[in-house]
Amino acid sequence: MRHRKAGRKLSRHRAHRKALFKNLISSLIIHGEIKTTESKAKAVRRLVDKLITKGRLGTLHARRLIAAFLQNKKVVNRIVDEIAPVFKNRPGGYTRMTRLGRRRGDQAMMVKLELVEKPVKEEKKKKEVKKKGESKKTKDENKSDKSK
Numbered sequence: 001m002r003h004r005k006a007g008r009k010l011s012r013h014r015a016h017r018k019a020l021f022k023n024l025i026s027s028l029i030i031h032g033e034i035k036t037t038e039s040k041a042k043a044v045r046r047l048v049d050k051l052i053t054k055g056r057l058g059t060l061h062a063r064r065l066i067a068a069f070l071q072n073k074k075v076v077n078r079i080v081d082e083i084a085p086v087f088k089n090r091p092g093g094y095t096r097m098t099r100l101g102r103r104r105g106d107q108a109m110m111v112k113l114e115l116v117e118k119p120v121k122e123e124k125k126k127k128e129v130k131k132k133g134e135s136k137k138t139k140d141e142n143k144s145d146k147s148k
Contacts, residue, residue, distance in 0.1 A: 008043040021047055026075045028095075029083065033114035035100065041113040045095050052094045055084035082119040090116075 010017055024044045028034045036044075051069065054062045058080055067076045087094050093116065100110045 008039060010039060010043065022070055022072075025051065026070060026072055028113060028115070029075045029078055032118050033112055035110060035112050037103070038097070038099070038109040038111045041097055041111045045097070045113065049092060049094050051079060052084055052087055053092070055079040056088060058084065083115065086117050086119050 010020070012020065020040070021044055024034060024036060024040060025048055028044070028048060034041075051066055054065055056062075063076055063080055066079055067073065070076060096114050096116050098112045098114070100112055102108065103110050
């Protein structure tokens with residue numbers, strides 16, 4: 001009997017299952033969406049929601065708890081700095097599953113697991129917009145400006 005035994009085994013031993021979950025979560029956080037089987041998506045969904053909820057606190061302790069599980073600084077920073085503020089007012093349910101159909105080889109149900117709201121990417125450098133009337137100065141004009 002499986003009384004009080006939560007979680008899915010997915011036909012893997014503990015270390016393999018944990019590594020699979022870490023990789024799926026990291027890919028989901030970095031790319032915003034992943035394509036996987038329905039059973040894996042259902043298993044990962046719970047963990048992602050817990051990590052984002054921890055990230056909403058924004059404290060050093062929360063960062064360390066997330067880092068202890070994921071062990072990838074880039075993903076930890078993205079959760080706390082970019083994703084968690086987007087879900088600040090949402091009580092839960094940060095992911096969405098969309099069925100894509102069955103996989104050709106083994107007929108496994110494939111789904112797209114994605115974040116409900118995508119964080120807006122900031123522009124790294126704002127380009128200066130030149131006015132239409134202005135043109136680039138030639139070398140001769142620059143020399144004459146310096147001599148004055």
